[in-house]
Amino acid sequence: MAWTLARLEALDREDGLSAFRDEFRLPEGVVYLDGNSLGPLPRGTPGRIAAVLEQEWGDGLIRSWNDADWIGLPARVGDQIAGLVGAPAGSVLVADSTSVNLFKLLAAGLALRPERTVILTEDGNFPTDLYVAQGLARHLGDRHTIRNLPPEALVSALRPDVAVLLLTHVNYRTGALHDMAALTGAAHRNGTLVLWDLAHSAGAVPVDLAGCDADFAVGCGYKFLNGGPGAPSFLYVAPRLQAGIRYPITGWLGHAEPFGFHADFWPAAGIGAAAIGTPSILALAALQVGVEIALRAPMRAVREKSCRLGDILIELVAQECPDRQLALATPREAAHRGSQVSFRHPDAYPVMQALIAHGVIGDFRTPDILRFGLTPLTIRYADLWRAVSVLRDVLESGEWRREVHRARRLVT
Numbered sequence: 001m002a003w004t005l006a007r008l009e010a011l012d013r014e015d016g017l018s019a020f021r022d023e024f025r026l027p028e029g030v031v032y033l034d035g036n037s038l039g040p041l042p043r044g045t046p047g048r049i050a051a052v053l054e055q056e057w058g059d060g061l062i063r064s065w066n067d068a069d070w071i072g073l074p075a076r077v078g079d080q081i082a083g084l085v086g087a088p089a090g091s092v093l094v095a096d097s098t099s100v101n102l103f104k105l106l107a108a109g110l111a112l113r114p115e116r117t118v119i120l121t122e123d124g125n126f127p128t129d130l131y132v133a134q135g136l137a138r139h140l141g142d143r144h145t146i147r148n149l150p151p152e153a154l155v156s157a158l159r160p161d162v163a164v165l166l167l168t169h170v171n172y173r174t175g176a177l178h179d180m181a182a183l184t185g186a187a188h189r190n191g192t193l194v195l196w197d198l199a200h201s202a203g204a205v206p207v208d209l210a211g212c213d214a215d216f217a218v219g220c221g222y223k224f225l226n227g228g229p230g231a232p233s234f235l236y237v238a239p240r241l242q243a244g245i246r247y248p249i250t251g252w253l254g255h256a257e258p259f260g261f262h263a264d265f266w267p268a269a270g271i272g273a274a275a276i277g278t279p280s281i282l283a284l285a286a287l288q289v290g291v292e293i294a295l296r297a298p299m300r301a302v303r304e305k306s307c308r309l310g311d312i313l314i315e316l317v318a319q320e321c322p323d324r325q326l327a328l329a330t331p332r333e334a335a336h337r338g339s340q341v342s343f344r345h346p347d348a349y350p351v352m353q354a355l356i357a358h359g360v361i362g363d364f365r366t367p368d369i370l371r372f373g374l375t376p377l378t379i380r381y382a383d384l385w386r387a388v389s390v391l392r393d394v395l396e397s398g399e400w401r402r403e404v405h406r407a408r409r410l411v412t
């Protein structure tokens with residue numbers, strides 16, 4: 001049966017998550033399909049930031065490190081995020097950026113496997129993951145080799161020299177979802193540690209770090225967790241590894257007694273040793289608002305809606321835009337994708353710019369990807385009708401050929 005606007009509106013009426021949309025500020029006339037890159041602003045965030053500014057900073061001044069427990073905020077928000085990624089309390093800390101946390105945990109993983117010299121990762125992994133691995137290998141005296149392989153070749157590449165398997169759970173371009181349990185199990189049978197990048201998973205797909213016995217993970221605060229541009233990242237270290245770990249950056253807030261002001265470093269117990277310097281309290285407060293919304297949304301319903309949105313988007317594009325040079329770049333089966341759908345088009349960049357000019361905001365990824373993020377808390381089924389109608393019109397009219405849509409901007 002063909003998709004119609006009426007059928008999609010009927011799905012919106014039955015949608016148990018529909019009330020969440022009102023918790024976000026979404027500009028009139030915009031269909032926002034980029035929450036996988038920068039989540040929208042929760043309506044509660046400005047008030048929370050204002051309270052931290054006025055009362056905690058303005059009135060409380062430095063006393064707020066104790067009175068408002070600013071000092072405990074990275075671990076508190078970490079424990080809240082733990083509830084979203086299947087991790088126990090005390091195993092997640094909010095700190096730094098995803099790139100920095102990748103460096104910290106990859107270095108810690110390599111230090112736990114000193115006799116092994118290979119970092120195994122995937123072709124098409126997010127560039128920062130690859131660059132961090134390259135930079136770290138150089139820093140360690142070029143002793144390590146980085147092996148990039150297609151996903152289907154990873155398991156057979158797990159040989160005795162592989163120290164760490166570094167993977168992004170959901171691929172940023174294609175949206176393909178790895179089987180975390182199977183890959184972690186295969187790595188462990190080889191004595192290899194696994195570091196998962198959850199940038200496109202946390203808050204979007206079910207993640208069970210403890211159930212999969214994952215070793216390390218990092219994740220992003222500004223995508224599906226809606227923490228705002230440049231929101232701090234989080235990191236996870238399995239409790240069984242925390243005692244023996246050696247982080248490459250040992251700052252004063254990772255010390256067992258930061259206010260002892262000792263000359264020598266000895267690490268805090270548990271996940272606290274992963275901290276480096278003073279956390280950004282305003283950014284943490286904003287992130288906490290987004291995380292608390294995500295915690296109220298049942299993950300099973302989020303995943304179901306995400307899969308359904310993806311299936312409908314794929315079917316609607318096939319229905320409305322046949323023969324328009326669009327090729328699905330995302331696995332067709334919902335079980336194998338995250339919360340985005342991507343299409344290839346030879347002129348993806350100007351096509352996306354034309355869509356954005358009409359208020360349908362997705363993004364372009366080199367060389368030829370039109371990427372649509374599906375955030376079940378804010379997207380209505382009927383929004384897909386509007387998005388695909390605009391896509392059809394842009395492709396039919398050839399409007400994307402106009403010079404204005406071809407001018408490359410710095411951030412795509």
Ligand SMILES: Cc1ncc(COP(=O)(O)O)c(C=O)c1O
Pocket residue numbers: 097098099100126128129168172197199200220233
């Ligand atoms: C998979 C993945 N890892 C890491 C990052 C980078 O994180 P950051 O720029 O916050 O360090 C991103 C996106 O920016 C990403 O998509």
Ligand SMILES: Nc1c(O)cccc1C(=O)C[C@H](N)C(=O)O
Pocket residue numbers: 036037038172199411412
């Ligand atoms: N972090 C970003 C930024 O500072 C500007 C523009 C985009 C981003 C992104 O997050 C990109 C994103 N990780 C991606 O999946 O492509």
